[in-house]
Amino acid sequence: MSVLIFVELDEGKLKKSSQEAIFYGAKVAEMTGTTATAIAVGQADESELATAGRFGATKVLHARDTRLNEPNGMAYATVVAAAAQQEGSTVVVLAKSSLADAMTARLAGKLKAGLAANVIELPDLGNGFVVKSSIYTGKAFAYNELKAGIKILAIKKNTITPEETDTTAPVDSFSPALNDSDFVISVKSTEKATGDILLPEADLVVSAGRGMKGPENWGLVEDLAQALHAATACSKPVSDLDWRPHHEHVGQTGIKISPNLYIACGISGAIQHLAGVNSSKVIVVINKDADAPFFKSADYGIVGDVFEVLPRLTAAVKAL
Amino acid sequence: MKILVCVTSVPDTTTKITFTDNNTKLNKAGVTFITGPYDDYALARAVELKEKAGGTVTVLNVGGADAEPVIRKCLAIGADEAIRVNAEPTDAYFVAEQIAAVAKDASYDLILMGRESIDYNGGQVHGIVAELLGLPSISPVMVLNVDGNTAKITREIEGGKEEIEAKLPLVLGCQEPIAEWKIPNMRGIMTARTKPLKVVEPVADEQLTAVSRYELPAPRGTVKMIPANEAEKLIQLLHTEAKVI
Ligand SMILES: Cc1cc2nc3c(=O)[nH]c(=O)nc-3n(C[C@H](O)[C@H](O)[C@H](O)COP(=O)(O)OP(=O)(O)OC[C@H]3O[C@@H](n4cnc5c(N)ncnc54)[C@H](O)[C@@H]3O)c2cc1C
Ligand SMILES: Nc1ncnc2c1ncn2[C@@H]1O[C@H](COP(=O)(O)O)[C@@H](O)[C@H]1O
Numbered sequence: 001m002s003v004l005i006f007v008e009l010d011e012g013k014l015k016k017s018s019q020e021a022i023f024y025g026a027k028v029a030e031m032t033g034t035t036a037t038a039i040a041v042g043q044a045d046e047s048e049l050a051t052a053g054r055f056g057a058t059k060v061l062h063a064r065d066t067r068l069n070e071p072n073g074m075a076y077a078t079v080v081a082a083a084a085q086q087e088g089s090t091v092v093v094l095a096k097s098s099l100a101d102a103m104t105a106r107l108a109g110k111l112k113a114g115l116a117a118n119v120i121e122l123p124d125l126g127n128g129f130v131v132k133s134s135i136y137t138g139k140a141f142a143y144n145e146l147k148a149g150i151k152i153l154a155i156k157k158n159t160i161t162p163e164e165t166d167t168t169a170p171v172d173s174f175s176p177a178l179n180d181s182d183f184v185i186s187v188k189s190t191e192k193a194t195g196d197i198l199l200p201e202a203d204l205v206v207s208a209g210r211g212m213k214g215p216e217n218w219g220l221v222e223d224l225a226q227a228l229h230a231a232t233a234c235s236k237p238v239s240d241l242d243w244r245p246h247h248e249h250v251g252q253t254g255i256k257i258s259p260n261l262y263i264a265c266g267i268s269g270a271i272q273h274l275a276g277v278n279s280s281k282v283i284v285v286i287n288k289d290a291d292a293p294f295f296k297s298a299d300y301g302i303v304g305d306v307f308e309v310l311p312r313l314t315a316a317v318k319a320l
Numbered sequence: 321m322k323i324l325v326c327v328t329s330v331p332d333t334t335t336k337i338t339f340t341d342n343n344t345k346l347n348k349a350g351v352t353f354i355t356g357p358y359d360d361y362a363l364a365r366a367v368e369l370k371e372k373a374g375g376t377v378t379v380l381n382v383g384g385a386d387a388e389p390v391i392r393k394c395l396a397i398g399a400d401e402a403i404r405v406n407a408e409p410t411d412a413y414f415v416a417e418q419i420a421a422v423a424k425d426a427s428y429d430l431i432l433m434g435r436e437s438i439d440y441n442g443g444q445v446h447g448i449v450a451e452l453l454g455l456p457s458i459s460p461v462m463v464l465n466v467d468g469n470t471a472k473i474t475r476e477i478e479g480g481k482e483e484i485e486a487k488l489p490l491v492l493g494c495q496e497p498i499a500e501w502k503i504p505n506m507r508g509i510m511t512a513r514t515k516p517l518k519v520v521e522p523v524a525d526e527q528l529t530a531v532s533r534y535e536l537p538a539p540r541g542t543v544k545m546i547p548a549n550e551a552e553k554l555i556q557l558l559h560t561e562a563k564v565i
Contacts, residue, residue, distance in 0.1 A: 105447020
């Protein structure tokens with residue numbers, strides 16, 4: 001009957017978003033009088049997986065068939081669906097990520113589940129099973145009643161702040177039957193920035209737009225990001241112009257993020273840009289034009305030249 | 321090559337979203353509806369592939385009659401025919417079932433969709449359709465080339481990308497820079513009027529989710545301005561007041 005939570009590792013460590021998902025799942029388990037089981041798929045260190053217990057999981061399933069070493073949304077969905085069946089789970093929780101995105105829908109298809117994406121709060125069980133989710137790219141919220149027997153919740157970053165205990169959870173191996181048809185896609189090569197803070201996972205983000213004038217000036221943005229341990233992001237024209245890689249582009253047609261802090265440097269604040277960042281907790285805008293629309297959506301603002309302001313901010317962070 | 325492109329009819333990206341009827345309905349007054357921006361990328365690439373290798377492009381929308389202007393625009397851009405499944409598209413599984421029912425016996429080589437719709441932003445319909453049809457799904461696709469019956473694809477992943485090869489048929493969720501958005505020309509608009517737009521009734525099935533009400537985000541408080549020559553103050557405030565660093 002347990003609530004099942006899919007967890008991911010990044011560079012060997014339980015992702016922060018997965019910690020949130022476990023804590024969220026454990027809360028739902030508490031509300032529904034059951035327990036929370038985490039499931040990890042592919043290569044993972046068992047002592048790291050046991051830390052799922054700190055966030056409320058009472059058990060971890062680990063599927064480690066070597067065919068699962070490469071992330072594969074289709075095969076992973078098959079594994080998680082099998083785990084949901086074994087555990088009799090009626091609620092499955094995933095933290096939004098590129099892998100989870102590839103899995104959630106296939107899972108919903110397999111389990112004929114009611115699915116809510118971009119969930120931002122714990123469910124309300126007072127009247128059915130209702131979850132609040134972000135829609136219209138952050139411009140509104142919907143209260144969705146999930147009517148199917150099985151419910152899948154894909155939660156956004158910062159939906160819940162996990163509390164930690166020092167309990168660890170036992171890790172059981174899990175070996176469901178795999179489908180050959182899940183392995184028909186061959187990944188020829190992967191290009192991935194290592195060591196960087198992943199943008200969708202980042203608590204702090206420094207972002208810049210066309211106001212930076214050119215890619216050669218990005219050192220100023222990176223310096224501040226580094227001092228803050230923040231990820232870097234950019235506006236669409238910046239990635240269109242190839243000043244920055246596409247996976248940094250946030251907004252309506254880019255990544256949607258919800259960090260604790262979003263610092264926008266030389267970005268005008270077009271509605272399509274705001275769509276990707278307006279659920280950030282605190283927004284700072286630095287723009288030389290006092291009439292830039294972004295100031296209307298900001299918590300803190302500086303009217304000034306990024307070339308002067310950024311180095312001062314970096315120095316101030318270092319002095320903290 | 322037979323390509324199916326699934327498109328949504330959604331409020332223009334600049335729309336200020338509001339609701340009516342006690343926050344239970346989108347206020348459509350004054351709202352311009354467009355094809356989802358990601359769906360536009362899918363359509364543009366489909367038309368390019370057809371122009372190169374021949375074949376047909378069919379556009380499919382699950383929606384009410386008010387989606388027809390958007391469907392006609394897709395025909396003007398270069399799709400050959402259109403199908404509208406006459407039903408309100410509120411639940412991802414329900415929509416996917418309708419698309420799967422249309423595609424089941426039609427042997428499309430490619431089913432292209434947007435990475436996500438910009439209304440519900442689930443990014444889910446392509447995966448459910450693929451699951452229902454027993455096909456592979458890949459999203460978000462940034463580059464798509466077809467060589468015989470093999471697709472060569474670049475997919476974005478967190479912090480990077482991967483190169484993929486897979487055999488057709490496939491279901492793909494598309495995003496930039498897969499193709500440039502296309503704008504219909506006069507000739508396209510004229511010929512679109514005579515291209516077939518077939519309306520079919522939904523395959524009956526229940527909805528697994530329902531929206532009971534909507535809500536708008538609380539407005540942000542007023543912005544606190546810091547003079548540029550005291551920029552350091554910002555860092556202090558973020559540390560002591562906002563407590564985010
Ligand atoms: C369908 C659609 C989808 C879109 N999706 C996205 C999206 O996902 N993400 C996105 O970002 N955009 C998106 N856009 C584009 C969006 O409308 C804007 O064009 C874009 O966000 C502008 O980027 P920008 O702010 O970097 O550039 P600009 O609008 O050119 O703004 C540059 C800003 O920098 C300021 N500036 C200049 N020099 C300095 C300086 N020295 N110091 C300080 N400030 C300075 C200027 O005052 C100005 O405000 C989309 C558009 C459409 C139509
Ligand atoms: N009502 C619909 N009719 C046709 N295609 C749709 C519909 N809803 C979603 N899609 C397709 O599925 C993609 C993902 O949508 P979503 O899962 O809602 O984010 C969209 O970009 C469309 O290509």
